[in-house]
Amino acid sequence: MITQCRNCAGQLVFDPAKQLLVCGHCRSTFKPEEFDISEKEELLDKKAESMNDIYGMDSDEFMDCYVYICSSCGGEVMINGSEASTRCIYCGNSTVVFSRIARHKRPQAIIPFKVTKEEAVMIVRDRFRKGLFIPKEIKNFKADSIRGIYIPYWIVNCDHKAYAVIQGTVGSGKSSKTAYFGRAGRMKLKALPLDASKMLSDESSSRLEPFNFHAAKEFDDDYLLGFYSNVSDIDYGDLRSAASRRASEYFNQQALASVKNARSKKIIASDHLTTIDYKEMTYAMLPAWFITYDYRGKHNTIIVNGQTGKIVCGVPWNKVLFYSLLIATGIALTIVSFIILKPFLGAVFGDSSHRSSSSDGNGKLLGLLIGSAIAMFSFGIAKIMKVIKSINLTQAGSIFNFVKKRQE
Amino acid sequence: MDFLAFVLALGLGFGLACLIFASLLAKSNDIGNSIGQASLYSGDVVFDRREDRINRDAKETFGLGYIRPEDRKRDEPRSDLKVELERNNVTNP
Structure with a gap:
């Protein structure tokens, strides 16, 4: 059913920009609260019927399909699953299926569309x-x-x-x-x-x-x-x-x-x-x-x-661009790290014959460096996998x- | 020593690159990846029990008795929650 324009009985749709119901024919505007339930009373009995019941089809394909008769043109409107409102494919009429929002099961609140x-x-x-x-x-x-x-x-x-x-x-x-x-x-x-x-x-x-x-x-x-x-x-x-x-x-x-x-x-x-x-x-x-x-x-x-x-x-995402930039940056950072690490490692570990007294400390430092490199690489890979998974989810x-x- | 420096540099360099580009990819392509903050819906947690540095044995029994079986039984489902879809009774034409 639809709520009709009081001036020309045209179809009304809710306009998010104006936050009002607007008539498609005469452009009259109304507040949704202006139409009370008594104006829709005659259409309350209109209910959806299942495809199986109407066409006698015993098919799983139609188990979840219902047919509703459009109050504007009489066309059959198919509604699936848990739909409560849709459009008639013949006349484009907005159809609110009353039976699916029967009074005792009606939503209590709604946030109207604000973004057009x-x-x-x-x-x-x-x-x-x-x-x-x-x-x-x-x-x-x-x-x-x-x-x-x-x-x-x-x-x-x-x-x-x-x-x-x-x-x-x-x-x-x-x-x-x-x-x-x-x-x-x-x-x-x-x-x-x-x-x-x-x-x-x-x-x-x-x-x-x-x-x-x-x-x-x-x-x-x-x-x-x-x-x-x-x-x-x-x-x-x-x-x-x-x-x-x-x-x-x-x-x-x-x-x-x-x-x-x-x-x-x-x-x-x-x-x-x-x-x-x-x-x-x-x-x-x-x-x-x-x-x-x-x-x-x-x-x-x-x-x-x-x-x-x-x-x-x-x-x-653009995989070619992503991987080429990743590899190029990886190579650049590797070169920079190598330039820094090589003299550092040479200074710390140097010639082993002169460094025997601090071999314990050097061993731990080496372990820490190796651990850091492995951890950094693992975290990096894990983070990329996490982001890809999140992208795929949506x-x-x-x-x-x-x-x-x-x-x- | 050169080889060791190279291997370490490779790990650090590519690891850092992966972290940087994962963040860039998330910022570019994973849009809206945030849900409502807890503060929108809840106050702070009131901790009834709070123990730091518990030993290995205590960690196995820490939560025992906190959620009682009778607490669970009170949470009975409300059978008519589902918004049942109404169907018209078919009448013969």
């Missing part, structure tokens, strides 16, 4: 222009699709109780040794946003934060007009796991920081309990732009926070899948 589609693309292009290793074809990318999607979230308060045993190294040189530290404590988390869509990974959605919840409004379907949206499809176990992961991360950070005068710290044993206050949870819709483009036959997705404009994406196919199964 054009602004989102401009922010991305500006950012890409500054990327040293972003290929030229991507800097001038052509978007396959740009979709504004409201992601369902549960905003929760929770109590976290945990303990951790931390191993670290204390002292230096000859007197360094391994020590153990114990920390057990509690923390409260308030207004923690956890994405409620199984298809969108928590790693990607959490990177969209922070959202400014002071700008959240009481939920009104009209904010969805012109955008796509999903309903929550997770259960309590999923929510608790997500809350636990986040709370554990914060607890561990503070536990490690509380251990002073130790290095190479790591947690070697821990346990935790996260209790969500499920009477105080808020079900909310938070905005994000999903921009997809193709690069060398592979789909890539950029997510832009629809309120703040923060970009989340792992961009394919290029994951699951993000593209969250976007693709929607009507244009």
Whole structure:
């Protein structure tokens, strides 16, 4: 169904720039709050029917497909999975599927889009222009699709109780040794946003934060007009796991920081309990732009926070440029290091017949130098692998899948 | 000695180059790699037990009894959390 213009019964869509509903025909503007539920009453009975039920198909392919009749043109609108709003492929009408947001299951809050589609693309292009290793074809990318999607979230308060045993190294040189530290404590988390869509990974959605919840409004379907949206499809176990992961991360950070005068710290044993206050949870819709483009036959997705404009994406990188610069710099630094080390080693170790009295000290110094060289090289390689892994995470196919199964 | 200096220089030189370029790659291509800071959602941890330099035996038993089995039982799932999708009952035409 759609909320219709009071002046000409035209289609209304929510304009992020004006923060108002705008009629596509007469350009009249309305506040979403002006339309109350009684104006949509007649359309409440319109519900989605499953493909299997309508067409009698007993196929797994259609298990998760539903058909909704467009109230504007009568066309069949296919909706997948947990979609709550979409567009009719025939008339382009924005369709909010009431049955999926029935009154007792409606979100309680929504942060309306503030960043327009054009602004989102401009922010991305500006950012890409500054990327040293972003290929030229991507800097001038052509978007396959740009979709504004409201992601369902549960905003929760929770109590976290945990303990951790931390191993670290204390002292230096000859007197360094391994020590153990114990920390057990509690923390409260308030207004923690956890994405409620199984298809969108928590790693990607959490990177969209922070959202400014002071700008959240009481939920009104009209904010969805012109955008796509999903309903929550997770259960309590999923929510608790997500809350636990986040709370554990914060607890561990503070536990490690509380251990002073130790290095190479790591947690070697821990346990935790996260209790969500499920009477105080808020079900909310938070905005994000999903921009997809193709690069060398592979789909890539950029997510832009629809309120703040923060970009989340792992961009394919120019490997030739990266490795050639890395090798050239490596060679240059090796030459400089050699110029410094050669006379230094000659002076320290020199002719062994005159240095027998300090052979112990020289041995340790040599060990330290060798250890440093190995450690530096290992850390460097490990850091590159970590960055590549992080880039690949946000290029994951699951993000593209969250976007693709929607009507244009 | 020259060979030793060369090997050490190679390790240090390429190691440093890898660290530098990993940072440059992250800054260039890994966009938005930060989640909400802990301070946005939580206060400081209140530590009930805090022991430094515990011995090897104590580290095995440090957390025992801190999270009690009965604490876990209180965390009962709420069965109707999932937003169930409504389906219309099909009527014969």
